[in-house]
Amino acid sequence: xxxxxxxxxxxxxxxxxxxxxxxxxxxxxxxxxxxxxxxxxxxxxxxxxxxxxxxxxxxxxxxxxxxxxxxxxxxxxxxxxxxxxxxxxxxxxxxxxxxxxxxxxxxxxxxxxxxxxxxxxxxxxxxxxxxxxxxxxxxxxxxxxxxxxxxxxxxxxxxxxxxxxxxxxxxxxxxxxxxxxxxxxxxxxxxxxxxxxxxxxxxxxxxxxxxxxxxxxxxxxxxxxxxxxxxxxxxxxxxxxxxxxxxxxxxxxxxxxxxxxxxxxxxxxxxxxxxxxxxxxxxxxxxxxxxxxxxxxxxxxxxxxxxxxxxxx
Amino acid sequence: xxxxxxxxxxxxxxxxxxxxxxxxxxxxxxxxxxxxxxxxxxxxxxxxxxxxxxxxxxxxxxxxxxxxxxxxxxxxxxxxxxxxxxxxxxxxxxxxxxxxxxxxxxxxxxxxxxxxxxxxxxxxxxxxxxxxxxxxxxxxxxxxxxxxxxxxxxxxxxxxxxxxxxxxx
Numbered sequence: 001x002x003x004x005x006x007x008x009x010x011x012x013x014x015x016x017x018x019x020x021x022x023x024x025x026x027x028x029x030x031x032x033x034x035x036x037x038x039x040x041x042x043x044x045x046x047x048x049x050x051x052x053x054x055x056x057x058x059x060x061x062x063x064x065x066x067x068x069x070x071x072x073x074x075x076x077x078x079x080x081x082x083x084x085x086x087x088x089x090x091x092x093x094x095x096x097x098x099x100x101x102x103x104x105x106x107x108x109x110x111x112x113x114x115x116x117x118x119x120x121x122x123x124x125x126x127x128x129x130x131x132x133x134x135x136x137x138x139x140x141x142x143x144x145x146x147x148x149x150x151x152x153x154x155x156x157x158x159x160x161x162x163x164x165x166x167x168x169x170x171x172x173x174x175x176x177x178x179x180x181x182x183x184x185x186x187x188x189x190x191x192x193x194x195x196x197x198x199x200x201x202x203x204x205x206x207x208x209x210x211x212x213x214x215x216x217x218x219x220x221x222x223x224x225x226x227x228x229x230x231x232x233x234x235x236x237x238x239x240x241x242x243x244x245x246x247x248x249x250x251x252x253x254x255x256x257x258x259x260x261x262x263x264x265x266x267x268x269x270x271x272x273x274x275x276x277x278x279x280x281x282x283x284x285x286x287x288x289x290x291x292x293x294x295x296x297x298x299x300x301x302x303x304x305x306x307x308x309x310x311x312x313x
Numbered sequence: 314x315x316x317x318x319x320x321x322x323x324x325x326x327x328x329x330x331x332x333x334x335x336x337x338x339x340x341x342x343x344x345x346x347x348x349x350x351x352x353x354x355x356x357x358x359x360x361x362x363x364x365x366x367x368x369x370x371x372x373x374x375x376x377x378x379x380x381x382x383x384x385x386x387x388x389x390x391x392x393x394x395x396x397x398x399x400x401x402x403x404x405x406x407x408x409x410x411x412x413x414x415x416x417x418x419x420x421x422x423x424x425x426x427x428x429x430x431x432x433x434x435x436x437x438x439x440x441x442x443x444x445x446x447x448x449x450x451x452x453x454x455x456x457x458x459x460x461x462x463x464x465x466x467x468x469x470x471x472x473x474x475x476x477x478x479x480x481x482x
Binding site: 008011012014015016018019020022023024047050051053054055057058060061062064065066067068069070071072073247273274275277278279280281284287290291294295296297 | 342343344345387389390391392393394395396397398400410415416419420422423424426427432435436439440441442443444447448449459463464466467468470471473474475476477478
């Protein structure tokens with residue numbers, strides 16, 4: 001059959017008849033009208049067959065097709081954000097991976113906190129203030145209003161205004177209310193403000209404090225600061241157990257990934273030119289590596305689970 | 314291929330592959346994929362057997378390449394949405410990579426067929442076709458009248474057939 005020889009008007013007629021027959025209670029008259037139309041002209045029958053042929057693949061469709069297609073249509077930067085519950089400016093603390101620990105129901109501070117590789121933990125600080133710690137993080141609370149971050153990353157969601165002071169090896173950050181992410185890795189402290197009030201910070205060797213507004217981020221060490229940039233909501237995907245990348249160079253992505261994985265992941269520097277975009281679950285880094293291998297021209301060699309090499313294929 | 318066509322094709326390749334490669338690399342942000350799509354673009358020209366006149370060559374190649382980029386993008390979105398949908402499942406429910414690829418191909422096929430259809434018509438059609446819902450159930454779910462559901466179904470059926478025909482052109 002040459003489908004392109006069928007004219008569109010016949011297709012339209014066939015579609016109307018088929019939609020009628022699919023309805024809840026097609027009458028005898030409908031059935032009869034359809035049969036009559038199909039028999040009236042071989043081209044009518046061709047159009048009818050064309051409709052049937054177009055549906056050949058629907059039988060193999062997986063159960064969740066409707067949801068998957070609907071989701072794919074919305075897949076854009078905005079969607080990536082809404083997946084994480086960030087589009088409305090609010091975070092939801094849900095998802096199978098986040099453990100909600102309540103050591104004591106009214107705990108307002110914890111002396112020493114630590115998370116293991118790949119672990120994300122949430123702690124209530126009061127009825128409504130929350131602390132979430134990312135992988136490989138060591139954090140101490142000398143007092144109720146003080147944090148000392150040795151290494152790693154944590155997120156604060158403070159609805160009830162509380163004067164918090166956060167210290168890292170690089171300096172001190174003062175924060176009252178809102179949503180704030182602090183990360184100290186690779187010998188630098190990064191502060192990202194998502195909402196709430198302005199945040200003050202000062203490096204140990206700086207003379208004047210600096211203020212940053214909600215929606216802004218900055219990196220600093222004892223002496224210097226980076227330029228202020230816009231806060232990227234993707235960077236706190238981890239709060240909901242996701243690693244979110246938007247056109248991230250593969251080498252950077254692997255660097256991020258390796259924070260959630262024991263052992264070493266080596267990546268060939270020339271793979272920097274490959275870009276990764278997607279939302280990945282950080283509780284299964286093996287699966288992420290497989291997904292990368294399936295979608296990029298790379299080979300992933302696992303010498304042992306603790307030693308992975310990523311090279312160009 | 315006759316020699317004349319072969320010569321024209323070679324010329325088309327030599328004159329345009331430079332900017333086309335840049336164009337694709339910029340859009341895809343990946344030189345490997347760009348190289349693939351460039352081959353596909355020229356392959357499409359070759360299969361069609363029509364070499365565009367010189368003054369339209371650039372426009373013609375851009376049009377084909379853009380279409381391929383859009384396909385690629387659509388493919389990527391479907392893949393991501395699918396992977397996302399199975400990422401919540403425990404590992405023992407994950408299917409083999411071959412099976413996954415098959416499922417993704419089916420999803421892409423369905424998505425392509427319904428590409429031109431409105432959101433509501435697409436939903437109505439899939440609810441009827443895949444979930445076997447009655448028109449009255451669909452009407453409730455989409456908050457429209459039953460006669461609208463029938464119209465949506467007809468539109469979607471028509472669009473599927475047309476999309477299939479266009480592919481076979």
